[in-house]
Structures are given as C-alpha cells and as structure tokens.
Amino acid sequence: MNLWQRTKMAWKVIRNKATQVDENFSKWFRGGRSIFLSGNNSKLASNETIFAAVSRLSNSMATLPLKFFKEFSPVYTELSDLISNSPNNNMTSFDFIRILETHRNVHGNGYALKMYGRHYSVTSLVILDPTCVEPxxxxxxxxLWYEINGEKGRYYVHNLDMIHIKHIHTTQNGYKGISPIDVLRNTIDFDREVREFSLSQMEGGIHASFILKYAAHIGKEKKAEILENFKSFYKDNGGVLIQESGVEIDPITRNFIDTKVFEVEKITRTRVATVFNMPVSMLGETDGASYSSMEQMSLEFVTYTLLPIVRQYEQEFNRKLLTPQERQRGLYFKFNLSALLRGDTSTRGEFYFKMVRSGVFKPNEIRAWEELPPEVGGEKLYISGDLYPIDTPPSERKGVKASEQEVLGI
Structure with missing residues (x-):
C-alpha cells in the first residue's frame, strides 16, 4: 500500500467516524484500551532490580553498531545517516534506540512515527509516548492502524508509517505488547512489603538496646529515676556502664537485617531475569553461575536475549523504511552482534589467526575491528602454505620433497 492509498484510507476512516460522534470505535476497529499502562514509571524508579534489567537491555541495544548494507557491503545514503547518526533533530542514534527499547521494556511497546519530506522521503523518526498510542x-x-491521542485531537497512522517495537502479545490484546512490569506486579509488591517490614524491625531494634534487671520490685517513680540516671550516665561516659550490686545489664543482640531479606532479593532477581529473558548473572546474582569465562556468559546473553530483539528491530526497519524494490536490490539494515562476542585477547587472537590462515578474513578487516589503520597488502585473502585444494596435483605442492615425488612416481 503506497502513500496515496494510505491517505485515502485514513480519510475514509475519519469521514465515516465523523457522522457517529456519540459512538465509540467498536464498529470500525477491533481492540480496546489496555489497562496495563498506569504506574509503570514509578515502579521502575523504585525498584533497582527492574531498573538494572531495563538499563542493561536498553544500553546493550543502543551500543550495537547499526549499518545499512547492500549484499554484505556497507552503503552510505541519507537514510543510513538518519538511522546511524541522527534519527531526529533532538537525538543521536544511541538515544533513539535506548529510549525506544526502554519504552518497550517498561510499557511493553515502543513507537516511532515516520516524518516525510519531499519526494516521499523519510526525514526523521519521532518517538511517541506509548501511553497515547493504541493499535x-x-x-x-x-x-492495522495506530490511534494517537494528541493534545489537539485524535489521529490515525497506518502501520507502515509507524515503527513499533514490542514484547510478546496474544490474540486477546491484538498487536499490543504485554508490559513486563505488569507481569512482575506481584513480585514488586511482595519485595516492597518485605523491605518495609525489615526497615520497621530495624528501627525498633535501634531504640531497644539494653535490658535492666533489678532484684527487688520498685515503683514507677523509682523506675523512671533509675532509667534517667542510666541514660545520663551512658551518655556522659561515652557508652561505658557500671553494673551495681543487685542490677543486671544485658545488651540486646539483634540482626538488624534479617537474612531472609537477602533470600527475597534473590527471588526477585531471578523472577525479573526470567521475565526479561536474560541471565540472572547479568543482575548481580552469582550463586549457581557456571560460566568458565566471560565469553560464555556473553554468548548466552546474545543468543537467548538480544538476538530476538535485534531481529525485531531489523525487520521493522527493513519493512517500513525500505521499499520492496530496495529490498529486492539487496538493501537491508543490520546490527553487528560480533562486538559483544569478541572474547578476551587470547581467545580473540586465536580466532583471528585461524580465520586468516583459512582465507576467511582479510588482515585489514581485522585491523578495522581492532580500530587500527589499514596496511598495504592487507586487503587480500591469504591461505596457509601447507593447505591445498584436495584436487591439487602433487607436483604443484611446494611442500613435497624430491624423495616423496619418486615414491609418488612424479
């Protein structure tokens, strides 16, 4: 559907609806308002575990290099510059991806509206408030259309004019992603109540520090006098007490923080990691982690967490920012996940060594990944001298000795 067709359809929707002011949109559209939009920002700001998970995902996506390719080779156009550097007048590409991913993880959906210039070219991508958009x-x-409730009215945008990044959704809620924070509502409430209870216990434990025991029964006035003398003596003598005959002073030993609080924190971290589909070690939980290297942990994070998210971004950009003709010419957007899988220096060096000897990587490609300038001769593919195609005649193998040639009948 081209721009003119989408414009005609939008006018049809508006015209049909203009004659039915008193009705809702149930006759023209399927789906209703979601109830999972209230209170998410406050929960994100008050729960450090969820904040850490959202920060990890949004920062990881924002730091991935995003380039425009044509048949495996990077190309540079106005559209590639728009995506890679400045999607709009107020943001860098880093900010754009990070905010979009934050909206996805907080509200379940992230929206960016395409803005057009002359000749139907995309001039910018403007991020919208997800609470004001309804698929x-x-x-x-x-x-599929998007209903936008703006300050000056209600607008409708076709799905090809809106970048929509979302979490999983069901047929009941249409095309709207489910908010992870709403899934974690019970976990958040339970974690908060345990913390508040522990703080109240700790405050009570601070005020009650000693038990005074007397051998004889005394009246209220005498108790008040003894207690005041006890407090004054303790204050004036730097915390030193003198135990008199007939009086016992027992300090109250308390664990100000119950060990079960830490168990609740572990449960919270595990549940948050499960909902956000990320390794719990990424949230600071080390118990049970069995990674032999940082490379293995990064591999799990990339494979099971980032790869589905990256694929969603790539398909949204390729479908909605490129025409079918451009896609047929081999043009596409792609994130580079290799930056997160480079491993340590030893592992990376061994990998590069094997790839160069096997004729897979060019030396200058490796130098570019390591942020080094290219060298003359490094633009060629090389192959090890002791490796030959299986059909190479023995006489053409430089490593075959004269005695071996006689045996082979050469």
Missing part, C-alpha cells in the same frame, strides 16, 4: 484494526480491510 487498532480496521474491520473492512483488516489493515
């Missing part, structure tokens, strides 16, 4: 489906055509 709806037009009944007659089955086309």
């Amino acid at each position: 709806v489906v037009e009944q007659e055509t089955g086309e």
